[in-house]
Amino acid sequence: MKKVAESMQSKPIVWLIGEWRYHPDNGLLKNNNNEVRLSTQLNLVLSLLIEHAPNVVTRQQFLDHVWHDKYVNEDALSRTIAELRKILGDSASQAKYIKTIPKKGYQLTQMIEPLKARNVRVTKSVGVLLFTVSVLLLSVYFNQQESMESTLQTALAAASRVTFQPGMEQQSELSEDGAWLSYVRNDEQGSQIIIESMLDANQQQIIQLAHHSLSSPVFLSDQNLLIFTAREQSQCHLKSYHISKQLFVDLGTCFFNAESRTIDWNSVTQKLYYADQAVGDGEALVGISQLDLKSNEKSRLTFPASSNQQDWSPRVSPDQKYLSFSRGNQSVRNLWIKSFISGKEWPLTLGEHYSVSHDWYDDDHIVFDSDLSGSRQLWLLNIHEKSPVLLGAYGAQHPSFDQRRSTMTFQVVSYEANIWMFDTKNKSYQRLIHSTKYDNYPAFSPNGTQFLFSSNRQDQSSIWIYDFKQSKEKLLVTLPNVKLTRPSWHSNGRDILITTNDNKGYGTLVFNSETLQTHTLDFGQGHLASREYQGVFFALAKSKEVNNKILQLKAGKVTVLPPQSVSRFMILSDGRLVYSSSVEAGLFIYDPLTEKSQLLTPSVRMSAMNLWTAINQAVYFDLNSNQSAESSGIWRLDVTTGDQTFITSHRPYSVGTSLSVNRAEDRLLITRTDRAESDVLRTQLQ
Template sequence: MRWQIEQFVFCDHKLTLINGQETQQLEPMVGELLKFFCQHHSDIITRDQLIAGVWQGRVITDNAVNRVVTKLRKVFADDAKKPKFIATYPKKGYKFIASVTAISEEHLDESVDALKAIEDNIPDNNLSNTNSPEIRSLKHISQQRRQLLIVSAILAFVMLFMTVWLGQSVWQPAEKSAEIFTQSKALTRNPGRESQPHVSPDGNYLMFTEFLSGKIHLRIKSLVDGSQISVEHGAENWVGPGDWNKTGDKLVYLTTTKDSCQYYLRDFVDMTLGEPKLIHNCPAGSFGKIIFTHDDDLLVFSEASFRGEPFTLFSLRLSTGEKRKLNQPELVLGGNSQYDLHPVENKLLLSSPDKQQWEGFYSLDLTTDQLTLLFKQDAFICCGIWDHTGERVVLLGEHPAYEFVSYDLTGEDREVVYSGNQQVSPPMRHSNGIDYLFGSGFSNQNIKLLSLDNGKSQLVAESSVDERLARFSQSGDSIIYLSVASGHEEIWFYDLEQKTTRQISHFNDARHYVDLHWSPDESFVVALSLNEIHIIDFTTGLAKVVKMPQREITGLSLKDNRTLAFSIKVGENWQVHHYDLASETLKPIDAKWQFVRYQAEQDDIIWQDKDGQYYVGEAQIMLDDEYLSTINFIERRHFNIQKVGSQFLYQEFNEGKYQLTSYDINSKERVVVSANDSSYFNRNKQSILLSEAVRSNADIFKTIASN
């Protein structure tokens, strides 16, 4: 069905929107929403009606509805405050207020024939007067629709010619754009968070990982009868991810403990596993992955020299045991841990960040070892794979990712491959050569306030989506934090005394922050992205970017209202720098210091030199403490240790949780405070802000190709 919407023509089958000479391909859920609006354009539609009609009654959040409505508004450049297309009726719903007319296919075909008769000078008494109302009506027909019909006729003739010439019943074009999927179905319904799916070459078995009860499990499920087995290596081992060989009778996988890292090979026949064969010992603390190439004797795997170091790519020849380092991009951040084998050719697609924190996509020829940069993007994206043709790249959409998209090999021609109502994990190709596999589910982390006086906790920021990076104000009577409750990552404020919440920023974009700070005078917020520092005015919510080159930045704090402190790499070493907000100048301090965490109390300032030795206070007094020197100062770009008086608070990941521990430098006493679901915490003298997962689940889904 086609619809005339003001000056636009909308095809609800192909989900295209034509305006003049421009044709826009709509995202699947956006197109379905527009179709529903067209079918009910005279009605006020409630959220429940939208969920029933557009999402077929699936359980979704208000945030998911808001996000798709916002995207549709952007398609029409519609202002929510002065709408011309979608009007919001508070506490009632939405109404599509634009002019909508269904285009009759039969009438349109007759009209095109009539216009063609005019152009071909075919005598027709009814068409002799070009100023008649009938002819004027015909001239109102969309020029784009007419061109589409002509092109369709030409294509039909070409298809007929090719059928006769080649003796084929159907002509298949040599190239086509990416398949667009509007539906999916669940392949797993386990209680944990499932991800990293791989379907066997015959399509009968699904291998995936499940994070459950603080441990990673490798599962294999029969897609024929639903039976399921686990790949076990003892109670202490985390197992997975894994991969199938090209015939589906072998699998390789990773197993790890706190003190070991190993890759194994096993036979697989009809849900029965052979004995495990150890093929490689990787460094303890390395958590990589391993895949087969098109040659079952040659594997590719990644490993880090120790925990927290970037990953390096290697190949392993099973018959000889030869391990060889592959040609690869320079190691930055996590290094080269994301890679995918081409569907038919002997090459890899690598996803790797550069020094500016742009994500680069590279092709590595495994035969010649030639590395080629395809394209880069300045975005918080992840994990590119080849599409089924090997001529495009498929990857997650921007944060928070509810879709995956594809690009040509130059990074152009963006197309949405799939869009859902829950966040998705990186996709994988299905062995059927058409569909994609992915994990999708929900995660809901709230922020709790833990009292150090009585040990009681209370929720201070909660919704159906994640809240994170909470930080106290200088006075301690309020907090700021990040939430995606509006559909995008925004900064929010919570008054601890009045118990009121309000949104500070209105970025309405795909930005992603990894650290958050409040100025001592509480007039502005400092936020760290992947490669920039942003200053957000607390009153207006407006943001500006600190003027310095894009690069990896870590260990951010504020020395005072005028001075930022953070670490950037000079050569191969981290070095503390100060940035003056007034003069907009960046200066390194003494090269001895790699990190510093400034605090309001000068005695609580923590320094770390290039040898990992800790110092405290403005006077930089060295701490001679063997235990403290074993604790990581930095975790995921932000500080992992905070000092208050004689106590040092820090976190360590243990049994699937971040274990918050208090260590007294005088008594040497260690006390476990709590187990948390995030590496981020913030303490003042009386309380601690922590993250708590209320619920978290993800299942494996398969796209459903349209027939």
């Protein structure tokens, strides 16, 4: 195909579409900040829009030219247009590139022109003619040789639900023969592992273990054996369960994760690959281990550089040459690969994104979920080219294939996090922010009349503001292809510090709420969660050179403060810093004058890093008491006296900062995940 295009012209046409440069020969879209390679379907859709511009392309034209003889409904087109808009930084309500023409189709609204090479004059008519011929040849080529991504996209569009129960059904995994599906169901009764027949939905096995949380099931159908992880309090146990014998066997210790898978089984090597915790250089490191079930021999395969990075989600390639896994923390997780032959390991993806799970499609390709485009979708990655291609499926994670790659399952997740307010005077509790999306990171204004929050209502995190006088919320700041989170107020009550996350990494945007002007804070490196105190700025370092340390920006000079392994920090009214640690439970206080830290309270779990806040000379934190349910809830700690006071049994629970208190300390904002739903879907690839 490339040779045909090159024979037509010395250089393939590159189109200017607004701020984007579009290469239709290979689907590459580039601007000053981003570079995306479009999947086959997205490429053909954009090509068709350009070919007909400025005329409308009807829905039937799209279906005929893009999907050919495949049977899909118009929902597939709508999803593809939505994905293309997302990449372009466009929206249906304020179309800059693709306009919806009701009951007809879609129209490209931007002026287009071919990018002219220096000293070469190409008329627009010739360029359009060559481009049209190129599109036709592309269409014929893709019709004759259905590409891998097209196969997967078509399959995703045709997926049907396997599970229908309320609650969370997750970590779905197909058995190698494709006959059985195992997954975890979490509901009010706790966690269960379900093994369900793909041929007869009435054939089910339900496995429970009293006083244990269960995760990462793998069903060895030829051995009638289930392998999984089980957590009892803080201890993780790798276990097997023989279905017919109804016998549990403890295989050793492990690392427990309720979101991402931590186990993989390979029938060729007869080995189990799983996440485990070991001590190295005085730190507890989470890496991938392997266990030979025949000889019971165990060995460690991966070693992250520090405890700030953890390895899980192991997968062995079909040809047994590579071990793939995810490496990162609670904010950023990239895919890595290790060669079983050379022993070397290297990253497959880079940047500030989060991957929950992945699986191998063949010896050279991985399907993984990620929020690369802002919302979680599935992507296809060639391990040699390392250029991800968007497949689609909003909210999808945990892709899984049978051994023949004829059947695929995946999980679609939907969360609803709302912001509630507790009034300490009248003890009232009411919901202020309610949507079907994720609303979190609440932050009271200095005068307490407003609060900021982050929401993904537009599929990408933006900053919103709520006004108590008007009892109304409105969109404040949104940027294309940039995630905006962790808003905090400047003490002047006018400027707002916002964490930005794009392909360049983390940074800070300063937004003036009166003039609507913006500028950035320069800490000289990646950073997030910026805060201000008396004209001095602080942030949490997120770079290769410095990570999980507090940065101070004063009079243009950046200083790295002594505290290590900081997961979050806030500033008291006297300038001291309260922080939580990623390697030790409790809250700590750092005094910039003495440059010393000390333990403030041991009562905050490491996993509760987002469930506390500081205001004035007090810290509010969530306590999960094992001794008494009555003492569980939000507590106030007076930093000056050391006194602790119970505030409310209403508790925060969400991803991201979930608690904010006004300066009068009579109102608490609490973020709760009020709804978490997920179902498993199945589709046929052959």
